[in-house]
Amino acid sequence: MDFSPFDNRGYPTLPVREGYSAWADTYDDTVLCLMDLRLAEALVSVRWSEHRAALDLACGTGRFGAWLRTRGVDAVDGVDLTPAMLARAQARGAYRALITGEVTAVDRPDGSYSLICQSLADEHLPELGPLYAEGFRLTAPGGQFVLIGYHPWFLMWACRPTSATLRAATSPSTATCTCSPTTRRRRSRPAGGSRSCARR
Numbered sequence: 001m002d003f004s005p006f007d008n009r010g011y012p013t014l015p016v017r018e019g020y021s022a023w024a025d026t027y028d029d030t031v032l033c034l035m036d037l038r039l040a041e042a043l044v045s046v047r048w049s050e051h052r053a054a055l056d057l058a059c060g061t062g063r064f065g066a067w068l069r070t071r072g073v074d075a076v077d078g079v080d081l082t083p084a085m086l087a088r089a090q091a092r093g094a095y096r097a098l099i100t101g102e103v104t105a106v107d108r109p110d111g112s113y114s115l116i117c118q119s120l121a122d123e124h125l126p127e128l129g130p131l132y133a134e135g136f137r138l139t140a141p142g143g144q145f146v147l148i149g150y151h152p153w154f155l156m157w158a159c160r161p162t163s164a165t166l167r168a169a170t171s172p173s174t175a176t177c178t179c180s181p182t183t184r185r186r187r188s189r190p191a192g193g194s195r196s197c198a199r200r
Contacts, residue, residue, distance in 0.1 A: 016124050017082050020060070024084035027061050036119040036148045037067050046144055048073055051115035055079065055138060057103040057131075058121030062089030069094045073115065079106050104130040106138060114143040122149045 014022065023030075040046075049072030056065040059078030068076050075096040080086050086098050099107065103118065104125070116135045125131055135145040 020082040021084040024061065024082065024088055027085070027088070028063065031063070031120070035150070036064065039148050040064075040067065040119070040146070043146065046115075046146055048115075051113075051143070053077070053113050054115035054117060055106070055108070055113045056095075057106070057116060057118040057135070058124075059089050059095070059098070060085045060121075062092040062094055064117060064119045065089065066092050066094040068115075068117065077108075077113075079103055104134050106134060108138060110137050111140040111143075112138055114140050116143070116145045117148075118146075119148040120150070122147060 013019070020027075048068065052074045054065075054068055054073045054076045056062075056068065056076055056078040059065050059080045060082075062078065065076045065078050076094060077097045077099065078086070078089055078095045079099045079101055080089070081100070081102060083100060086100060089095060089098055101107065103121070116139050118131070118135075122128060122131060131147075132145075135147075139145050
């Protein structure tokens with residue numbers, strides 16, 4: 001992602017894998033639940049406990065996967081690009097399987113999961129189309145794809161995030177869409193925001 005429109009100070013940046021490798025030890029101390037887990041709790045279109053198998057795309061340290069288990073999801077698999085983050089996720093003990101790899105090319109058969117989730121990661125992708133296409137491929141008929149993301153302005157609101165500044169920022173929007181095989185091409189590149197997408 002190009003941060004230049006949001007950064008006038010010229011902060012140094014790292015590629016995603018290197019950046020998250022450096023952040024792995026302190027990630028859970030710096031990411032606030034109001035950025036994703038509270039949004040997930042507020043979604044009324046998703047009955048979490050009705051899903052037996054879920055895939056956590058860009059699972060990181062496993063925060064979201066662990067949350068899914070507390071909501072009654074029987075089995076959660078995770079995919080992430082960064083081995084250091086996956087080591088943290090493994091230590092949580094919430095995952096059935098953890099895979100090192102790209103979220104746009106997951107080594108699993110079509111329709112493997114009734115629930116696909118991605119939280120706080122889509123901002124690193126140059127295009128959303130491949131993510132939505134892969135989410136559609138992996139989601140079983142009748143399943144759901146839940147994406148929680150935010151505009152970069154939310155992240156760049158202040159040089160150091162605090163509860164006060166994050167509350168002052170505009171929180172991510174939530175929306176619901178329904179996808180079917182006939183609307184796959186049309187819906188594979190939504191405008192963005194947080195979505196719960198039911199596949200029929």
